[in-house]
Amino acid sequence: MKLQHYLGGLEGLGPVSTETRVFVEQWETRIFGIHTAMMALSSQLPLPATPSAFTTIWTWADLRKGAESLNPFDYFKYRYYEKWLGGISGYFIDQGYITADELDALTEEYYAAPEKSLPSYGEQAIDDRVVQYLVEGDSPKRDVAVTFDFSAGDQVSILNVPSIEHTRLPGFLREKTGTIETVYAGAYTYLCDTGTDGIGAAMPVYCVRFDPAELWPGNAEPNFSLYADLYAHYVRQPEALATAKAA
Numbered sequence: 001m002k003l004q005h006y007l008g009g010l011e012g013l014g015p016v017s018t019e020t021r022v023f024v025e026q027w028e029t030r031i032f033g034i035h036t037a038m039m040a041l042s043s044q045l046p047l048p049a050t051p052s053a054f055t056t057i058w059t060w061a062d063l064r065k066g067a068e069s070l071n072p073f074d075y076f077k078y079r080y081y082e083k084w085l086g087g088i089s090g091y092f093i094d095q096g097y098i099t100a101d102e103l104d105a106l107t108e109e110y111y112a113a114p115e116k117s118l119p120s121y122g123e124q125a126i127d128d129r130v131v132q133y134l135v136e137g138d139s140p141k142r143d144v145a146v147t148f149d150f151s152a153g154d155q156v157s158i159l160n161v162p163s164i165e166h167t168r169l170p171g172f173l174r175e176k177t178g179t180i181e182t183v184y185a186g187a188y189t190y191l192c193d194t195g196t197d198g199i200g201a202a203m204p205v206y207c208v209r210f211d212p213a214e215l216w217p218g219n220a221e222p223n224f225s226l227y228a229d230l231y232a233h234y235v236r237q238p239e240a241l242a243t244a245k246a247a
Contacts, residue, residue, distance in 0.1 A: 028081040034088060035063060037126075040133035047132060050125040056095050059138075059191035063087050065166045138191075142202035146187040150206060150235065154180045157238045158208075158230070162196045169197070169234050172215055177238055181227060182207035190231070198233035206235055 023029050038058040041050065066087020067075070075083070092098050110116060150156060160174040161167060168190060187202035194200065207229050212220035 023081075024079070025081075031081050031084050031088065035084060036134070037130055038088070039138075040130040041126070045133065045138060047129050048125065050129050051123060052126050053097075057192075058091065061166060061191035062091060066090055068166055140188045140190065142187050142189055144187050144202050146202065146204050146232075148183055148204050149232065150180045150183065152180050152183060155238055156180060156206075156208060156235045159198075159234050159236055161198060161234065164195060164197050166192075167194060167197045168199055168231060170228065173210065173228060173230075176210060176215060178208040178210040178228075180206050180235075181209040184229075188231070199231050204232040206230055206232065208235065 023032070035058075038054060039060070040047070041052050041054045042058045043055055044057050063084060067083040070078075070083065070086065078086070089103060093100050093103065155177060156179070157177050158169070158173045158175060161169055184205045184207070188205045189202040190199045207227055210226045210228065212224065212226050213222075215226065
């Protein structure tokens with residue numbers, strides 16, 4: 001994730017929110033519902049066709065990219081579901097479902113008459129597909145043959161992949177060393193191709209154990225370990241990282 005989205009080990013960012021409510025305001029439940037319906041209707045899923053006008057791909061990755069692409073100052077300013085709202089709105093504009101001017105006009109319309117009822121529609125086939133998606137989910141596991149380069153107990157180094165709009169590698173693990181704790185059976189893919197980040201086709205996933213004293217020297221509590229599930233593309237032999245640095 002980009003820096004503002006994954007802050008492990010950073011200090012001086014102000015107090016931590018202790019809010020325990022999932023939804024702070026009623027409108028947030030609607031945003032959650034919209035996101036869920038978009039994921040269920042996403043065109044790559046092998047689910048029954050519906051008359052929905054939503055015909056493109058939407059996954060958790062698209063939601064994350066929308067939030068992480070925010071200016072860092074805006075990212076810290078907005079609450080959780082405000083970031084969701086911005087990401088979803090931007091997606092609908094980018095995909096041509098609505099124009100920015102149309103969205104602004106509708107926003108002003110509801111500001112002027114907040115008591116106005118939202119449009120109400122009903123289509124059983126769409127509801128059924130959403131329910132089926134919620135029951136079955138979308139597993140990242142793929143039935144393909146892969147080669148496992150590491151075994152439990154192996155020492156490994158973590159790559160420093162290019163900085164892009166979204167990555168599955170926490171920033172504080174880059175160029176660190178750890179120990180393979182678990183080799184997960186099978187091959188796994190992600191919700192989208194991350195391009196130069198290297199995640200696309202299905203690949204092994206390893207659970208890697210790290211010593212926090214190496215991650216945050218002089219600023220880590222003793223007697224505990226940090227574990228991270230990492231795609232194989234991020235994991236290398238320690239000498240491979242040393243060679244890359246020398247080059």
